[in-house]
Amino acid sequence: MILINIISLFLLYYLKKSSGPEGFPVHLNRYFNYGMVASGIFIVLGATQLPPEFLFELLSFALVGAIIYLILNTPELEYQKTLAITPLPIIGVQLLEYLIETISPSIYDILENYLDAAGFFALIWAVTMWLNHRKQMKELEIERIFLKEQERQLKATAEQKNQLEALVAERTSEILKQKEELQKALNHLQSTQSQLIQQEKLASLGQLTAGIAHEIKNPLNFVNNFSELSVDFLEEIGEEMAKISDSPEKENILELLEDVKSNLVKIRHHGSRADSIVRSMLMHSRGGTGSMEPTDLNALIREYANLAFHGMRANPKPINVDIKLDFDEKLPQIKLNGEDFSRVILNLVKNSFDAMRDKISALGNEYKAKVEIRTKDLGDQILIEVEDNGPGVPDEIRDKLLMPFFTTKKGTEGTGLGLSITHDIIKSHEGKLEIESKVGEFTRFSILLPKIKSTEKSS
Amino acid sequence: MKILFVDDEKDVEALFRQKFRKEIKSGEIELAFAFSGKDALNILGEENPPKFVYVFSDINMPGMSGLELLEEIKTRFPNIQVSMISAYGDSENYDRAMSSGAKGFFTKPVDFERLKKEIAEMVKNQ
Numbered sequence: 001m002i003l004i005n006i007i008s009l010f011l012l013y014y015l016k017k018s019s020g021p022e023g024f025p026v027h028l029n030r031y032f033n034y035g036m037v038a039s040g041i042f043i044v045l046g047a048t049q050l051p052p053e054f055l056f057e058l059l060s061f062a063l064v065g066a067i068i069y070l071i072l073n074t075p076e077l078e079y080q081k082t083l084a085i086t087p088l089p090i091i092g093v094q095l096l097e098y099l100i101e102t103i104s105p106s107i108y109d110i111l112e113n114y115l116d117a118a119g120f121f122a123l124i125w126a127v128t129m130w131l132n133h134r135k136q137m138k139e140l141e142i143e144r145i146f147l148k149e150q151e152r153q154l155k156a157t158a159e160q161k162n163q164l165e166a167l168v169a170e171r172t173s174e175i176l177k178q179k180e181e182l183q184k185a186l187n188h189l190q191s192t193q194s195q196l197i198q199q200e201k202l203a204s205l206g207q208l209t210a211g212i213a214h215e216i217k218n219p220l221n222f223v224n225n226f227s228e229l230s231v232d233f234l235e236e237i238g239e240e241m242a243k244i245s246d247s248p249e250k251e252n253i254l255e256l257l258e259d260v261k262s263n264l265v266k267i268r269h270h271g272s273r274a275d276s277i278v279r280s281m282l283m284h285s286r287g288g289t290g291s292m293e294p295t296d297l298n299a300l301i302r303e304y305a306n307l308a309f310h311g312m313r314a315n316p317k318p319i320n321v322d323i324k325l326d327f328d329e330k331l332p333q334i335k336l337n338g339e340d341f342s343r344v345i346l347n348l349v350k351n352s353f354d355a356m357r358d359k360i361s362a363l364g365n366e367y368k369a370k371v372e373i374r375t376k377d378l379g380d381q382i383l384i385e386v387e388d389n390g391p392g393v394p395d396e397i398r399d400k401l402l403m404p405f406f407t408t409k410k411g412t413e414g415t416g417l418g419l420s421i422t423h424d425i426i427k428s429h430e431g432k433l434e435i436e437s438k439v440g441e442f443t444r445f446s447i448l449l450p451k452i453k454s455t456e457k458s459s
Numbered sequence: 460m461k462i463l464f465v466d467d468e469k470d471v472e473a474l475f476r477q478k479f480r481k482e483i484k485s486g487e488i489e490l491a492f493a494f495s496g497k498d499a500l501n502i503l504g505e506e507n508p509p510k511f512v513y514v515f516s517d518i519n520m521p522g523m524s525g526l527e528l529l530e531e532i533k534t535r536f537p538n539i540q541v542s543m544i545s546a547y548g549d550s551e552n553y554d555r556a557m558s559s560g561a562k563g564f565f566t567k568p569v570d571f572e573r574l575k576k577e578i579a580e581m582v583k584n585q
Binding site for chain 1: 468470473474477478546547567568569571
């Protein structure tokens with residue numbers, strides 16, 4: 001009977017060991033432990049033959065039966081089913097032997113040899129089954145490891161996939177960012193290009209202008225010189241005429257000479273008008289003359305804004321203007337061609353006056369003309385703004401403002417060269433001239449001057 | 460005192476003759492005109508040594524330029540004074556004229572007051 005208990009102990013021990021890494025539920029382990037203790041006690045009891053043999057054997061069968069029942073009916077132990085079948089023949093033969101011996105010892109004596117043989121076959125069966133079971137377990141184990149490996153690989157693949165996806169997202173956003181930057185650079189390039197084309201046009205126009213001016217200058221000089229001379233001669237003639245005795249013919253001659261003289265004065269007057277235009281035109285080709293000296297820009301602006309104001313007040317059609325100066329007092333000295341740059345200030349302020357004069361005559365005293373001049377230190381650059389609350393510049397003529405001979409002024413008031421020259425001078429200072437305006441509200445000219453010019457940087 | 464004006468514009472002659480009418484009448488000065496550099500050198504070379512004291516020359520002329528003429532005169536007739544009259548008063552022309560030995564530099568339109576003063580001084584120093 002001890003064999004049954006040894007089988008019980010072995011089964012329990014084996015089951016407990018086969019739990020694998022996940023382990024069995026706590027209650028199963030508890031069953032195993034109790035069973036092992038029980039089978040151990042039974043072995044000891046069987047050896048000492050202390051309790052009644054009948055009870056002991058019954059209990060032993062009950063225990064092994066319970067174990068087999070447990071194996072067959074617990075889902076966690078499903079894969080151990082063959083283990084339950086392994087000892088079944090031995091237990092069966094033992095049970096039969098036990099029943100026969102208990103019920104009828106006489107029959108037992110007759111059948112003892114057969115029962116021993118059956119026991120022997122049961123043992124062989126058990127051993128075979130056991131080996132079979134071991135083999136199955138090993139296969140299962142391999143399969144389990146294989147599955148685990150597969151799972152691990154899957155997990156690794158998934159992880160890799162995630163990593164790759166993150167990387168792709170990162171790269172995509174980088175590319176998008178680069179695309180945006182490139183787009184920005186392209187836009188910048190395009191606007192620079194159109195600016196360059198515009199400037200190139202202006203520059204060639206300027207050169208043409210200067211060339212024309214030179215060609216006109218010589219004949220114009222003759223016109224002016226000869227008309228001047230003729231006026232002088234007429235005066236001399238007048239002196240000589242005084243020596244001749246009066247007569248109606250003399251009177252007639254004197255009248256005609258007076259007319260000729262007034263005509264010559266007119267020729268001289270319009271000639272000098274043309275001359276001043278020609279001289280303005282020549283300003284375009286006057287690049288590079290005059291030196292760049294460190295200049296107090298605020299002082300220069302103050303002086304020339306003032307000069308423009310008083311010049312305007314002294315000339316015909318003066319207007320009332322409020323001039324507001326809003327200067328950055330910490331402005332450093334900047335290298336300027338003072339003579340040229342003063343023209344810039346004069347031109348811009350004078351333009352404002354002329355524009356506001358038109359608005360005053362349109363609106364009357366309701367409107368208060370105002371010019372505001374600001375300077376500001378922007379770090380690498382200096383900003384100069386000349387803003388008036390005049391009639392403003394319509395969009396359609398804003399691009400034309402800087403072209404030579406473009407003017408909105410009536411008759412002989414403007415040559416159309418002021419802003420063109422202003423732009424040239426600012427360009428020769430490596431600066432930029434921008435125009436912002438809202439019709440009926442304001443016009444703002446902004447000049448951006450670099451503190452250090454590229455020619456100074458390289459040297 | 461003989462003065463030579465060199466300019467490719469023919470009307471210069473009429474203008475200057477009228478401008479200096481009194482001085483010419485009084486015999487103070489005598490004017491001659493040449494319309495090219497080559498012309499000027501021919502006139503100067505007619506007499507040896509030439510009687511001309513002063514030459515005023517334009518710079519921009521077809522053929523020989525005023526600056527070339529200046530150098531030529533300065534080598535051949537170092538005693539003759541030469542001043543330039545040009546519409547191009549840029550520093551490049553000015554510097555070259557002065558370093559080649561020009562006495563003065565006048566820009567067009569000519570300031571006749573200044574020119575008369577210059578000539579009067581020359582007459583006085585003779």
